[in-house]
Amino acid sequence: MNMSVSIADAGLMARAARVATIAAKHADAVDAAGRFPREAVDAMIAERLLGIQIARSHGGEDADFSKIAELCSILGQACAASAMVFAMHHIKLSSLVQHGSESAWHTAFMRRVADEQLLLGSATTEGGIGGNLRNSICAITVKDGVCHLEKDATVISYGDYADAILITSRSNPEAASSDQVMTVFLKEQYTLEKTHVWDTLGMRGTCSDGFLFKGTAPAEQIFPKPFAEIAAQSMLAASHLLWSGVWHGIAADAVSRAQAFVRAAARKSPGAMPPGALRLAELSNMLQTLRSNVVAGLKAYEDAKDDPDKLASMGFSVAMNGVKICSSEMILPIVNHAMLICGIMGYKNGTPFSLGRHLRDAHSAQLMISNDRILSNMSTMLLVHKLDTSLLG
Numbered sequence: 001m002n003m004s005v006s007i008a009d010a011g012l013m014a015r016a017a018r019v020a021t022i023a024a025k026h027a028d029a030v031d032a033a034g035r036f037p038r039e040a041v042d043a044m045i046a047e048r049l050l051g052i053q054i055a056r057s058h059g060g061e062d063a064d065f066s067k068i069a070e071l072c073s074i075l076g077q078a079c080a081a082s083a084m085v086f087a088m089h090h091i092k093l094s095s096l097v098q099h100g101s102e103s104a105w106h107t108a109f110m111r112r113v114a115d116e117q118l119l120l121g122s123a124t125t126e127g128g129i130g131g132n133l134r135n136s137i138c139a140i141t142v143k144d145g146v147c148h149l150e151k152d153a154t155v156i157s158y159g160d161y162a163d164a165i166l167i168t169s170r171s172n173p174e175a176a177s178s179d180q181v182m183t184v185f186l187k188e189q190y191t192l193e194k195t196h197v198w199d200t201l202g203m204r205g206t207c208s209d210g211f212l213f214k215g216t217a218p219a220e221q222i223f224p225k226p227f228a229e230i231a232a233q234s235m236l237a238a239s240h241l242l243w244s245g246v247w248h249g250i251a252a253d254a255v256s257r258a259q260a261f262v263r264a265a266a267r268k269s270p271g272a273m274p275p276g277a278l279r280l281a282e283l284s285n286m287l288q289t290l291r292s293n294v295v296a297g298l299k300a301y302e303d304a305k306d307d308p309d310k311l312a313s314m315g316f317s318v319a320m321n322g323v324k325i326c327s328s329e330m331i332l333p334i335v336n337h338a339m340l341i342c343g344i345m346g347y348k349n350g351t352p353f354s355l356g357r358h359l360r361d362a363h364s365a366q367l368m369i370s371n372d373r374i375l376s377n378m379s380t381m382l383l384v385h386k387l388d389t390s391l392l393g
Contacts, residue, residue, distance in 0.1 A: 009067065015047040016071040020078035027079035028349075030205035031357050034198070036161050037205045040075075040082035041119065049086070051114030053093050058107065059114030065094075065238065066298045069245035076249020077256070080361040081205025083249055085119075087242040088157045088206075092120040092166045094238040095182065095223070095230050105220040109164075109184060121162025123213060127152035131369055134231060135177040139170035140222065147183065147219045154196060154210040163187055167213065168227055180227035183217070190215035202360030233311040237301045239369070240320045244294045244327035247365050251334040254358045255287050258338035261345065261353045276341040283337045290330045297323035314385040321374050328365035335359045 023040035030037045044050055053068060054060025068090050075083035093113065100106030112118060124133040138151040149169055156165060164186050171181045196210025223230060258280055265274035300319050304310040335358045339346040342353040349356055 008061075012052070012061070012063065012067060013070065013074065015049060016074045019043040019047055019049065019082075020074050023075060023082040024078035027082070028357065030079060030081055031202075031360075034200075034204040034207070036158060036207045037079060037082040037085065038161075040079060041085060041161070044086060045117040045119075048117060050089060050093075050117045050119060053090055053097055054110050054114045055097070058110045060110075065241050065301055069241055069294065069298060072242050072245030073249035073252065076246040077253040078249075079205070080246060080250050080358070081203055083246040084203055084206050084243075085158055087246050088122055089120050091235060091238040091242055092122050094234045095166065096120075096184075098234040099223055099225045099230050103220065103224050105218070106184070106223065109221075116163075118163035119158070119161065121159055121165040122157040123151065123153040123155075123159070123165050123167040123211075125153060125155045127154050127210075129177075131373065133168065133235075133369070134180070134228070136168055136170045136180050137177065139173040139175060140181060140183060141173060142219045142222075145219050147217055147222060149183065149185075149213070149215050151213045152195070152210075153213050155198075155208045156192070156211050156213065157208050158206055159192055159209055159211050160207065165190065165213070165215075167215070171226070178228070181222050182227045182230055183215075183222045185215040185217050185221065189217040201363055202357070203364045229312070232317070233308060236317060236320050237297075237305075237311070240324035240327075241294070241297050241301060243365070243368060244297065244323055247327050247331045247362070248290055248294055250358050250361055251287055251290055251331050254335045254338040254355055255283050257346070257353045257355060258283055258341040261342045279337060279341050283334065283341065286330065286334050286337065290327060290334065293323055293326045293330070314381045315388060318378055318381055318385060318387075321378050324369070325371055325374060328368075328371060331362045331365050332359075335362045 019040060022043040023037060026037060026039045051059060052061040052063035056062050072083050072087045075086055096106060096110055100110055125131050126137055128137050129135050138149065140147050140149045149167065151167060151169060164184055166182055166184055168180050168182050170177060171179050191214050192211040194209055194211055198207050198209045262274050262276045262280045297320065304316050310316055335355060339355045339359065342355060345351045345353040346355040348354060
């Protein structure tokens with residue numbers, strides 16, 4: 001890595017750290033009220049972090065998934081809800097970046113996202129199919145160059161606060177449920193009628209309420225590629241890697257609080273091994289395992305990203321699904337271990353060692369695309385796919 005890239009990366013991390021400082025100040029209030037992390041998102045906009053994935057030729061910074069995942073982790077150590085909003089935005093943006101260049105409208109929209117720092121929301125779930133994003137009940141209709149869509153979206157990521165929503169549907173009223181397209185609708189092109197309130201155990205600040213979505217827009221805003229290709233070639237890796245970055249950030253902050261607790265105990269009893277010290281060593285190893293899993297996933301994506309066939313392969317799908325399963329299953333034991341170290345000070349709210357928010361946010365990890373659904377899909381693939389057992393990949 002040359003010096004100019006290193007300096008650029010350091011600047012990017014510094015910008016994220018400034019956002020994280022603001023996010024941390026409001027994290028408890030965002031969680032308690034279940035409100036959108038407005039201050040943190042405004043800071044992301046001020047630091048121009050919403051367009052970094054876009055190519056420099058379109059006004060962005062060419063940031064790859066490794067850098068974006070690191071930013072997700074930095075933000076996750078401050079406020080998981082803010083980090084998840086950032087991650088979800090970049091997951092949707094990955095579809096635009098990787099599949100929008102063949103369309104003049106989508107290319108121009110990329111430039112708008114970078115220039116205006118637009119926040120992209122997601123609407124892939126639907127009443128009747130739940131979180132099965134590869135099937136739709138609703139269908140888009142096109143007439144005289146105009147498309148219309150009505151969708152009972154049980155969850156729209158921060159729907160009230162997005163500047164545009166990327167939404168899935170069947171490609172036409174006669175299409176099969178798996179014959180899908182994704183369409184960009186700008187805020188002025190749709191209405192949202194709230195049907196479900198996002199009152200959840202954790203990740204409360206993502207404000208992902210359910211809505212009846214009704215949109216009308218020029219048909220050119222439909223992605224030219226089928227959603228099946230978009231899901232396999234960009235959304236699969238983006239979601240599992242960037243979510244894992246958020247979960248690593250939550251876990252890392254829990255470990256940091258546990259370490260601070262043990263250090264404080266050590267200062268009170270010089271020369272004696274404080275309670276929790278051995279657990280802290282175990283916790284460090286658990287965090288390293290989680291980190292290694294994410295890093296390996298990022299490398300696997302980097303090796304495959306320029307090969308559409310590899311991105312669509314069973315082997316790549318199994319690898320990315322494995323990253324998500326491992327990350328989502330490791331975060332809960334890590335936070336729980338940290339709480340055992342911090343004891344009642346971790347269990348109570350309002351202390352420097354409080355871990356209740358971390359624990360509640362961590363419970364979302366196995367549910368964001370249900371691990372059971374992922375394992376079921378993997379089990380089918382593994383009937384025909386030979387596992388890679390090499391350490392070199």
